[in-house]
Amino acid sequence: MTPGQCYLLFRNEKYKIELLHLKFHITCILSGIVFLNTANSQDLSSMGFKRGIKVTGGVNLSNIFYHTTDTVSRRDPYQFILSGNVNLNLFGFDTPFSFTYSNSQRSYTQPFNRLSLTPQYKWIKAYIGYTSMSFSPYTLSGHSFKGAGVELTPGNWRLAFMSGQMKKAIEYNALNEASLLPSYKRMGYGLKLGYEKGISSVSVNIFTAKDDENSIHQFPNVVQISPMQNTALGISGRTALFGHITLEGEYSLSMLKSNLRLASLTPDSLSARSGNETSLNQTSAKRTFDAYSAGIGYQSSPFGIMIRYERVAPDYQTLGAYYFNNDMENLTLVPNIRLLNGRLSVSGNAGIQHNNLDKSRGSTTKRWVGAGSINFNPTEKWNLAISYSNFSTYTNMKPQSDPFFKNSMDSLNFYQVTNQMGGSANYTFGKKDAPKSIMVNASYQKAAETNPNVLNTNSSGFITASTSYSQLLAKAGLSMSVTYNMSASSAPEMRSFYQGPGLNISKMMLKKTLRAGFNTSYNRNTLNGQKGSPVMSTGLNFCYSPKKSQDGKHSINFNLTWLQRFPSAIQKQKRSEFTGNLNYSFAF
Numbered sequence: 001m002t003p004g005q006c007y008l009l010f011r012n013e014k015y016k017i018e019l020l021h022l023k024f025h026i027t028c029i030l031s032g033i034v035f036l037n038t039a040n041s042q043d044l045s046s047m048g049f050k051r052g053i054k055v056t057g058g059v060n061l062s063n064i065f066y067h068t069t070d071t072v073s074r075r076d077p078y079q080f081i082l083s084g085n086v087n088l089n090l091f092g093f094d095t096p097f098s099f100t101y102s103n104s105q106r107s108y109t110q111p112f113n114r115l116s117l118t119p120q121y122k123w124i125k126a127y128i129g130y131t132s133m134s135f136s137p138y139t140l141s142g143h144s145f146k147g148a149g150v151e152l153t154p155g156n157w158r159l160a161f162m163s164g165q166m167k168k169a170i171e172y173n174a175l176n177e178a179s180l181l182p183s184y185k186r187m188g189y190g191l192k193l194g195y196e197k198g199i200s201s202v203s204v205n206i207f208t209a210k211d212d213e214n215s216i217h218q219f220p221n222v223v224q225i226s227p228m229q230n231t232a233l234g235i236s237g238r239t240a241l242f243g244h245i246t247l248e249g250e251y252s253l254s255m256l257k258s259n260l261r262l263a264s265l266t267p268d269s270l271s272a273r274s275g276n277e278t279s280l281n282q283t284s285a286k287r288t289f290d291a292y293s294a295g296i297g298y299q300s301s302p303f304g305i306m307i308r309y310e311r312v313a314p315d316y317q318t319l320g321a322y323y324f325n326n327d328m329e330n331l332t333l334v335p336n337i338r339l340l341n342g343r344l345s346v347s348g349n350a351g352i353q354h355n356n357l358d359k360s361r362g363s364t365t366k367r368w369v370g371a372g373s374i375n376f377n378p379t380e381k382w383n384l385a386i387s388y389s390n391f392s393t394y395t396n397m398k399p400q401s402d403p404f405f406k407n408s409m410d411s412l413n414f415y416q417v418t419n420q421m422g423g424s425a426n427y428t429f430g431k432k433d434a435p436k437s438i439m440v441n442a443s444y445q446k447a448a449e450t451n452p453n454v455l456n457t458n459s460s461g462f463i464t465a466s467t468s469y470s471q472l473l474a475k476a477g478l479s480m481s482v483t484y485n486m487s488a489s490s491a492p493e494m495r496s497f498y499q500g501p502g503l504n505i506s507k508m509m510l511k512k513t514l515r516a517g518f519n520t521s522y523n524r525n526t527l528n529g530q531k532g533s534p535v536m537s538t539g540l541n542f543c544y545s546p547k548k549s550q551d552g553k554h555s556i557n558f559n560l561t562w563l564q565r566f567p568s569a570i571q572k573q574k575r576s577e578f579t580g581n582l583n584y585s586f587a588f
Contacts, residue, residue: 057086058552058587065580074577079103125151133162135192135205138252138291138312139232140320145188158194158203163187166209166319172219184227185215188320199246202237209319213260226259230319249294254318257286289316289326297334306334308351314358327355332369348372383426390419420445433474440467460491477508485523498525517541533568537561552588557581 064079085098117128127133127149134142140162147164167186186209194203211227219225236250290313297306309331316326332351338344349371356364371389378384422443430436441464448459463486470481486499500523507516519539525532539562545555563577 054089055086056089056588057084058585059084060583060585063582065578065582067578068576070575070577123153125153127151127162133160133190135160135190135207135320136234136236136250136252137321138250138254138316138324139205139234139318140188140190140207141318143188143320143322156195156197158192158196160190160192160205162190167211169212169215171216172223174220182216182219182223182225184211184213184225186211186228186319190320198240200239202235204235205233207232207318207320211260227261228319229257229260230317231255232318232320244298244300246297246299247295249292251292252290252318254289254291254316255286256289256317256319287315289313291316291326302338304336308332308334311357314360327357327361329354329357343377345375346372381428384424386421386423388419388421418445418447430471434472436469436471438467438469441465460489462489463487477512479506480504483521494528496525496527498523500524513544513546515543515545531568534566536564536566552586555585555587557583557585559583 060081060083062081062083064075064081066073066075066077066079068074080103082101083099116130117126118131119126119128130144130146131149132142132144133149133151134140143166145162145164145166146168147162149162149164150160152159164187165185166188167183169185170181170183172182188207188209190205190207192203192205194201208229208231210229213227232252232254234250234252236248238246238248240246291311293308293310295306295308298304311329312324312326314327316324318324330351330353332349334347334349336345336347339346349369351369352366353369354364354366355361368390371387373387374385376382376384420443422441424439424441426437426439428435428437443464444461445463446459446461465487466483466485468481468483470479472479481504483502483504484500485502486497488497489495500521502519502521504519505517508514509516517540519541520537522534522536524534539560541557541559543555543557545553559579559581561577561579563579565575567574
């Protein structure tokens with residue numbers, strides 16, 4: 001770009017930059033006036049003018065240099081990234097701000113530019129502005145709103161209330177198809193009351209939300225949205241029996257009107273049925289769903305087990321959550337055991353899940369889940385671990401009936417199985433000021449897809465293994481590790497093998513303010529029996545970080561990596577890549 005082009009670009013952009021700076025100053029002033037708060041709650045009882053104003057934060061400048069002998073470059077030859085964050089604490093309230101600037105892309109962000117205050121005084125906690133609250137996974141669960149809420153926890157009692165705008169009104173824009181979909185203004189209200197004592201608790205909650213039919217103008221019929229109304233009720237409890245047994249359960253009922261504009265309600269054969277097959281009138285505009293879960297567990301010092309059951313009706317929906325898994329029923333068993341004074345622990349998880357609860361779908365999917373792990377520490381020097389998991393899915397598709405033609409392929413029985421095994425062993429020895437360790441890791445994973453009507457089975461396997469030896473000389477500030485890695489994979493029409501050694505050395509100098517490091521690795525690989533390009537990677541890194549002063553903490557990092565790809569039958573030419581990174585950071 002010529003100097004003249006740079007001047008013209010500056011002329012076109014200078015007003016935008018000035019406006020950006022003006023917005024920045026205005027935002028900072030307003031944030032100081034209204035005490036813009038983060039998502040972390042503030043304790044009003046700790047406020048006072050003695051705390052005054054405190055500013056903390058940091059700035060970071062990263063310069064990245066890149067060069068390659070290849071004809072195609074994978075990244076820009078030079079890139080810089082300037083970033084920073086500042087937090088202004090005003091008498092106990094935090095006001096964070098962050099920014100990022102780069103020669104490849106620019107972004108100006110103030111992640112808390114929406115007013116969000118969460119003050120707290122003893123057992124009173126308030127939510128003001130753009131915030132979120134949760135009552136239950138089946139009613140109000142983390143949905144953001146603009147409004148106010150409060151949580152009161154006096155003694156053993158629990159009381160929560162919220163009121164605010166769940167969605168804002170967005171008009172239909174026919175000139176911009178890529179714009180946001182139109183939406184009605186939605187207001188929501190919720191109340192929760194509970195009592196807790198020790199491990200025992202009981203609570204009830206209600207949440208309701210309704211769209212404003214007149215909040216937006218008319219839009220084409222191709223835009224399929226309608227004003228909705230929802231009321232969700234929930235009750236939950238938990239208790240302990242005889243000191244070792246725990247009982248817990250939750251039940252929720254959601255009543256949804258999917259279209260408030262329908263003048264009359266007619267039965268719909270496709271309406272959802274709740275889990276307990278209630279006789280409530282289900283219509284295309286008003287539908288009722290339920291969801292419930294229960295669990296019973298036993299826990300002692302050496303042994304424990306938990307049984308959980310959950311059922312969510314088909315099409316279960318609440319306007320207090322963004323996303324919800326429905327039409328499912330699952331049963332899980334979670335045992336655990338600890339032996340030899342805690343040196344040996346065994347845990348597991350097994351369960352089954354299926355959908356199509358109302359038999360209205362054309363397919364039913366069943367899923368079995370199993371996992372287990374064993375950890376054993378026979379002495380302080382040894383650490384052994386083994387894990388196994390087996391995930392399988394079974395799907396049955398109903399055939400389409402045809403009296404004149406029958407084909408066994410019309411009925412699909414599909415299995416998908418994933419097995420994974422892993423193990424590790426770690427042995428530590430040597431003196432306290434010069435410890436040594438040897439570690440071995442290995443894992444195996446296999447995935448298979450099976451159809452009884454098809455002879456061939458698609459399966460793939462992946463094996464990884466590594467071993468390492470490391471040593472630390474604390475007095476000399478020197479550490480070293482030697483590794484050897486290997487991996488092999490097999491899939492239909494593809495087999496690969498990868499292996500090679502590695503070395504890593506690090507040294508502390510100048511009273512532990514300068515750390516210098518060196519690392520290298522060499523790996524060979526084969527693809528379908530054909531030798532691939534050997535790859536050698538060599539790196540140097542330096543980090544200078546003097547002790548923190550009254551002004552703040554400075555740090556300078558420099559990294560240089562040289563990557564070489566040697567010739568092979570697949571790649572005839574040698575290729576090299578150089579990547580350097582010079583980074584400066586300052587924290588205050």
